[in-house]
Amino acid sequence: MSQVKIILEFDEHDGLYFPGDTIAGQYLVETSTPRAVNSVEVSVLWYTMGKGEEDLSVHYFNRHSRIEGRRFEVQAPRRFGTVLPNSPLSYDGFLVKICWCVRVRVFMRQGREVVSEQPFQLGATLRPV
Amino acid sequence: MARRFRIYGKKRGDRRTGSKRLGSYGELFFYGIFLVLGAGSFYLLLINLIWPEWQANRHFVEHQCEVVNRIVTPVQYDGRTRYRPEILIRCEIDGQPYATWTYDISSNSNTGVGLFDRAEAEAIVAQFEIGKQYYCWYDPARPQTVILVRGYSWWMWLLLIVPASFALFGSVGVVRAALHSSASAERRASIASKAASIDLLNDGAARGIDFPNIPPQFHVTDSPGTHLAYRLPVDASTGWQLAGMWGVCLLWNGIVVWLVAMNVGNHFAGHGDWLLSAMLLPFGVAGIGIFVHCLRQSRFATAMGPTRLEISGHPLYPGRSYELYLSQAGRMELQQLTVTLVCDEQATYRQGTDTRTETRCVYEETIYARTKLSVGADRLFEDTCQFAIPESAMHSFRSAHNQIQWKLVVQAELSTPFDYERRFPIVVYPLQELASTSDSSPRVANARSSAP
Known part of the structure; x- marks a missing residue:
């Protein structure tokens, strides 16, 4: 089975961002079998954790996929960047937690997926008062 | 080597997650059944009932015919004997003589439409006198198809609602399941987010687009106060609770009263069941209790004042x-x-x-x-x-x-x-920066000062 490694880096830091800040960086897919990669997706998103069902909202999304007759550079470094929204801010509650991250998802042939994500904070993570 | 297809779920924390792929196939199959059943029934209904009736009303040509004979034919349908009115007519179309048993467009279908009780069928055939001339309508493509009565049956169109709703439910489910199995959660969320951000009325602020996932606040700010800026709306859930309690009360007591009435009737008729009467007693007492509770709560709610x-x-x-x-x-x-x-x-x-x-x-x-x-x-x-x-x-x-x-x-x-x-x-918003800026859109600086 082919090994896939995803390298994901932020331009500035991977810690604290504020609404209106720009989060940018680059990602790289390393694999010994590039032809086995069908598509690559990068998203800046938040998701909930905790007792409830997971909710998820994507703020930035980009997809690169193999199209017949076109060159698809799987291993080329790709950039992403977006201005962060006003809300929701990162939160670490009892039943509800809101986590922000940049997620890269690589789709292989035969339905296999490889995912890598880099968390960051939008606003200093708030906790119940 | 990792298994690619897991039938049984895997325990993750306090939840058990099943195979996503198996779930998608199952979902696809479930909605597919609805789609096939709905679309199939819709097609059959359309071909056998709606379309012939539509053609008869729109495309059949008016003509005249002579009634030669009339009978009521018994037909076994759905385990019962039903009756079909049949009139033998004779006419000449384009110089060609035709003689056929007919009544309306459903006469030749085996769907059960056009079948009546004996008395109804006899009343229908009695309207046509033997030897008299009547208007008829024939199919120009097949002149042997002639009818004596035409018109629309509105209930047929209503019938379409059932298979159409099945087909709609199934097709939406199939598309959703297909999307779920072929697209990542992020891609689906991105599509949903783009759809939600289409701002047809240019009221992004009112809909909370500037502050995603914060509930809109217009239901508060559209109600000015008499002493301060805004009058806060009260959460209406207690009113709904009371309405729900009254619903339960009416349902419970309705059933109890119906059973009591039946039982009392049986007693008067001389075949009362004392065991049933005894069993009804606690249900009756409970019903009275629920009614008194609802009444007190309602009195309390109305007496409290706003x-x-x-x-x-x-x-x-x-x-x-x-x-x-x-x-x-x-x-x-x-x-x-x-x-x-x-x-x-x-x-x-x-x-x-x-x-x-x-x-x-x-x-x-x-x-x-x-x-x-x-x-x-x-x-x-x-x-x-x-x-x-x-x-x-x-x-x-x-x-x-x-x-x-x-x-x-x-x-x-x-x-x-x-x-x-x-x-x-x-509604609490993230702290808004007070810096005087020409930018009219609000900028959030939550916890910038309190950040470590």
């Missing part, structure tokens, strides 16, 4: 102070009256086939308290107070299954056994 809260600003921001105006109408002696600022976390999750919602209070502060109050018909209780949202408070948040809700709760302890509670939802 509680009014007005606030000096909205939305609310962490670290800021606000003035609150409280008024209570009615006629009662209050042991204690408090107003509490509350923040709840609410999570909805599925457990088996049940959907459960868990709520946890994460912040509670009494911002106003008074004891021994008397509220009379001519004496409205009024007071004001100040409160502040804590500086490091989380803003309001709402997504499909998770919520963070801020509210003001008015609680009263009465001298009677009843207490009451009224909740007024409020």
